[in-house]
Amino acid sequence: MYAIIDIETTGGQFNAEGITEIAIYKFDGVELVDQFISLVNPEIPIQPFVVKLTGINNAMLRTAPKFYEIAKRIIEITQDCIIVAHNASFDYRVLKMEFKRLGYDFMKQTLCTVELSKQLLPDVKTYSLGKLVRSLGIPIADRHRASGDAMATLKLFKLLLSKDLEKTILRTLIKNEIKNGISPKLLDILENLPTTVGIFYIHNEKGEIILIGRSNNIRKKISQYFTADTKIGKRIQNEVFTVTFEETGNELIALLKEREEIIHNKPVLNKVQRKSAFLFGVYLDKDVKGKYQLEVRKIDGRKKDIYLFKNQQEAAFYLHKKNEELTEKIPSDLSLEEYNIQFLAFVKEIEDSFSNIIVSMKGRNISEKSALIMENGAFKGYCFYDLNYQISNPSVLKNIVIQMPNTKDSRNIIKYYLYKKNDCKIIPY
Template sequence: MYAILDIETTGGKFNEEGITEIAIYKFDGTQIVDQFISLVNPEKAIQPFVVNLTGINNGMLKNAPKFFEVAKRIVEITTDCILVAHNANFDNRILTTEFRRLGFDFERNTLCTVELSQKLMPEQSSYKLGKLCRSLGIPVSSRHRADGDAIATVQLFKLLLNKDTSKEIVKQAIKIENSKKLAPKLLSILDELPSTAGLFYIYNSEKTIIYIGKGKNIKKTVNQLFLRTSKKAQIIQNTVITVSFEETGNELIAQLKYLEEIKINKPKFNFKAKNNFTKIEFSNENLLVIDKGRSIGEKSVLLIENSELIGFGYTELSHQINNIEILRNLVSPMENSLSNRNTVKNYLQKNTVEKLIRF
């Protein structure tokens, strides 16, 4: 679970700043499950340049709650969560300082979307939130206000999760808990899984992925694995500590990600299939395959350009689909391999997608 946040402050000397606004979105990896947004009375004056930047002035905060009045809610919404922010060191330092003034030791693990973006999208020219979101077609409703920046960071983080094929982000969020007996443990794992299309990742006590599976119903597929009696299935059942999942919205993306992530993560109990084909041609050189996304209003997009498979991504905005430059930034690159091309061609021959756009 992630607590994605943004904080606005008064400005001033290091560790003497006060919080003027905070927005926190609790995010389960797929959707927002809770949120907290509030102005905060910092009990000190706001620096003039900050007023010009954020539009928040001293008068707006006169009747706002003081930090000690919102502290309990912040603790509640961030408990058992990793803090995620754009420049996370700053937001975490400000929160830690405010809680220290109250005599409370506030400790949370953090992830920084600046650092993640630099690692997963090295081609970007700028990693400032506004410029980065503009290049990715992510709207920012109120720049330099906590709510607007936090919700933009949620959308950016969803994109980064999709691009993180080695699952380093998810591994940081895994908690190792091996005190339960086998049967209740497996039942508990199943309770947390969705009945939607996607992939699942089985981890051992060392946070190593030992098996990757896919299906149009993740919970049903994992349940079937837990009921099998083969030697391999029994080893997995006895070794599993936790299972993470990634919803894909449709089976085509699940199949493509499955092939890609087995190659990247090399799970112990997966075996690479042999290719029995030599050449795969697409019916059109430039093609967008539009299909169901992971939530209502979202669409998956598969990009084929100059007869090459470029990659896939997700969008909720039509202008992102209509702008090829934005799409190139949005998609997670995918190998233009025979197996991937064969997967796409077979799927399109046997299934109906929402839309095919030739350009």
């Protein structure tokens, strides 16, 4: 669990400030599960420049609760949470200071979205909250008020979680759970898993990932592992400490992320899945007369493929369809040279159809969409977006895209999915 916090203060001498407003959003890594927002009577005057900045004045706070009156609620909502804030050292210091005045030692792990942004968004020009979220196309309301800034920080943190390919943030959370001795039983783990599409990570008591998988229903898939009478199932049941997950909104992103995460993390129970699933391809060849043709063969790393498939039957069906298209497009009475020129132009059309596109698909919730980006035939990555502006503006798209390796496998997964499914919109890029 994460507690995304923003605090407004009176300003003034270091370690003598008072809190004037606090907002806390409790976030489980997927959705908001609780929140607390309140003005606070600091019992000391607010500095004039702070009044001008926040709009909060002394008159507004006369009837607001004092810190000791909300302290219990803050402890409850942040229990077993990592504190997340933009410039976390400031918010955490002020919060600890207020609790210290009450004789309570408030100790938490923290994550700073400024530091995380510098690591995961290195090309951004400035890391001040307002300018940073605007460069990402994230709307922000009530700037310099605790609720508005905390909500902007939450949206930023969601993006950073997606961009954290090394899972540094996730590992911090698991270490926190291990330190606190939180080892949920199998039924408790299942209860906290979603029934949506995404990828999942099964961790042992050291926090190590022992298996990565994907499913259109994460809870159902994990339930099958927890009840399986197989060698892998029993090992998971014996070793599992916790299960983390990442909702992807659609199957294509789940396929790409699962493949990349398995290759990158090399979980001990994913040995078979490290191999490519594509076994047959359609290749360009010539007959004995020198006439171009397409043919199906087992994957051949020495030759450039037109399309790859998981089995021979799929490849043969694709070849049949393309031969029908060729018959319609290229006249039969052409000379060999003219035929070959038009044949190569036909093949280039197939290749160019994947060169510069944005694949728009469902997002993780009803107000969100996702996009995969292909540029000059290379896979650049994916992103989640709320506004069309975010993918139509190249500078914003560059900042929000979650980069993934441009491998032959990733390109084949995308092409294969687009061939088999029709649940997406192709936008020229």
